[in-house]
Amino acid sequence: MPNNNWTYITAAYAAAWIAVIGYWVFVHGAVRRARARYEEALALAARGERRAQ
Amino acid sequence: MTSLPTQWIPPKPGRWPLFGASALGLLIAGQALGVLASPPDRDMGDLEKIIYVHVPAAWVMSVTFAIVMYYSLRYLWKRDERDDLAAASAAEVGTVLNALTLTLGMIFAKPTWGVWWTWDARLTSTLVLFLIFVGYLSLRGFVDDPERRAQWSAAVGILGAINVGIVYMSVRWWRTLHQVQSSPDTVDSIYVLALRVNAFAFLFLMIYFVRRRYESMCLERAADHAAEAAALRT
Numbered sequence: 001m002p003n004n005n006w007t008y009i010t011a012a013y014a015a016a017w018i019a020v021i022g023y024w025v026f027v028h029g030a031v032r033r034a035r036a037r038y039e040e041a042l043a044l045a046a047r048g049e050r051r052a053q
Numbered sequence: 054m055t056s057l058p059t060q061w062i063p064p065k066p067g068r069w070p071l072f073g074a075s076a077l078g079l080l081i082a083g084q085a086l087g088v089l090a091s092p093p094d095r096d097m098g099d100l101e102k103i104i105y106v107h108v109p110a111a112w113v114m115s116v117t118f119a120i121v122m123y124y125s126l127r128y129l130w131k132r133d134e135r136d137d138l139a140a141a142s143a144a145e146v147g148t149v150l151n152a153l154t155l156t157l158g159m160i161f162a163k164p165t166w167g168v169w170w171t172w173d174a175r176l177t178s179t180l181v182l183f184l185i186f187v188g189y190l191s192l193r194g195f196v197d198d199p200e201r202r203a204q205w206s207a208a209v210g211i212l213g214a215i216n217v218g219i220v221y222m223s224v225r226w227w228r229t230l231h232q233v234q235s236s237p238d239t240v241d242s243i244y245v246l247a248l249r250v251n252a253f254a255f256l257f258l259m260i261y262f263v264r265r266r267y268e269s270m271c272l273e274r275a276a277d278h279a280a281e282a283a284a285l286r287t
Contacts, residue, residue, distance in 0.1 A: 005098060005100045005164045008161070008163065009088075009100065012157050012160045013106060015153065019153045020080065020258065023149050024073075024262075027269070030266065031066075031269040034276070037273065038273075038275050038276040040276070041275075041279035042276075044279075045279045045280070045282055048283045
């Protein structure tokens, strides 16, 4: 087997890093969006509570 | 500040970002070790370097689906929605690892077997596993009722995780092109250190991803609960 298979090796490592970095970005975006939504919902609920009092 | 039921106070990030950064650092070190320090294999030459990403991705994928099974069973037993969210977080991460395992396997197969894909038992069962978990994630998108979604997801998650056993044993049960299960015992000792470092790096990254995804799913549900509580008051 030829020993110059660096194209495949490079493709494999590139695929691994694309998956890791891509998913990392996705997860951090999901956490940031979810936290913003949660804080907004809490603020709305607190406003409703004050109005009810 | 509105008070939520204790179970719906979402987890905080704590020291998890530091854990994630350390896992990423370990992955960089492991891959540098694999690419720069491991000698070419007698038969495969430098292609053996692909094992440092393909094999850890496959191992950690199996562990991730075992986590899905654990939390799915726990949900069916205790009916705590947080277990459903933990299972869903693990299922998503496992599906990403499954896709990565298949992609890396195809890249490995072309120069070693001469084809990108063959309907070999190991490859086919891994593809079936991937499709089951794509179905699992689609199902969660289609069902609105949280309880029904959790029950159906748990059933599919358990079914999918059982398939991990079939994937693992496929190379022994059927005649396959794929080699038998890889472990530190089946590779030359010179390759074991880099393989172990990469396996732990993938494992820690998986734990980090599952934890952060669980955090985001809990935040989403907590936001739903807070919004419901506010709507009931008005």
